[in-house]
Amino acid sequence: MAQDAPGLRERKKRQTREAIVREALRLFAERGFDATTVADIAEAADIAPRTFFGYFPSKEAVVFHDFEEYFGSLATRLAARPASQTAFDTLRAWIAALLDEGRLDDPEERMRHELVHTTPALQAQDRANLARFEALLADAVADDLDVPRGSLRAHLVAAAAAAALDALGRHDGAREQRSPDESLALMDEALVFLQGGMDALRRHPPA
Template structure:
């Protein structure tokens, strides 16, 4: 990373740090973009050069995360299912998520308190759902826009969101093994559903291949 890129990253992080600190101290509604810019020692126009809106500061790493997940699912090894790859990815992300627990907990609370933030999160998770649907479609031999991969992907997102405790403080006391056990239970359920769909496809294909059909 060159000097220019490092400087841009430092500015982005300064804006992020200032925003989270002010949201925690003053509350989301009471914090303006001008407040964040002043605390980060940048001009308001600089804020908007990095983030389209105040909500976007709370999801600053989303684009990089979505790009990483898409590449991981696209480049998975032959025979590796979507949910094998997804589990490995979540396991890799856990240390960073744990290090950012206070921010994750604050974002969770703000989503519960402010519909605009919750709606923004749902929109972004819709992008992740589309990425997963495309990968599941490859597993099933379906078109990415077909109903089955979209249903499985929606269930995967629901399962991942359901892993998040209603009380963010609960998550802080959970071991990494407990978190992965929750994930394994959810992904095991979803993998079983895909296996059933694949068996149904095999059975239907065999029936259609019988003489007289």
């Protein structure tokens, strides 16, 4: 029961998708997001404009084409974590794994950041993505804390965690880069904050 041979159809779809992403990102880098039309992308990827929307629901979605993959990988880890592992542990391990693979600091990631930074429409999408991470974490944290899903403290924690996640992507300020160690230290700083906040809540009126 290895993977069934992908089949021509699937292969072609993958190729088309890759072509769209490749050409779209190239055009975005060259002319900017707003100055690139879906028609431009379609032409460069050698498909009909109408076909584009069979692959992506919007122009913005291409920029975040691998979001579902990232999201899914964290979701899987969270769902599969043993009872001994907190959501934070899982989050930290996930980040560490991504850093290890260099996934957070490749050229595409940098360009995405640049694009988002300069395009309001993409900022909106980016925030929406972050919100999905936040919701995912909120549920996991709620389970950890044995509080109902959707409760305030779970949201507080998740929001701060999401902010840390967001901060990892920000390369603003002095230096261009950040070493994996520095990134992980940033994450740890966030976790100290979260843990401290949760401890304080536990000490105080029991809600």
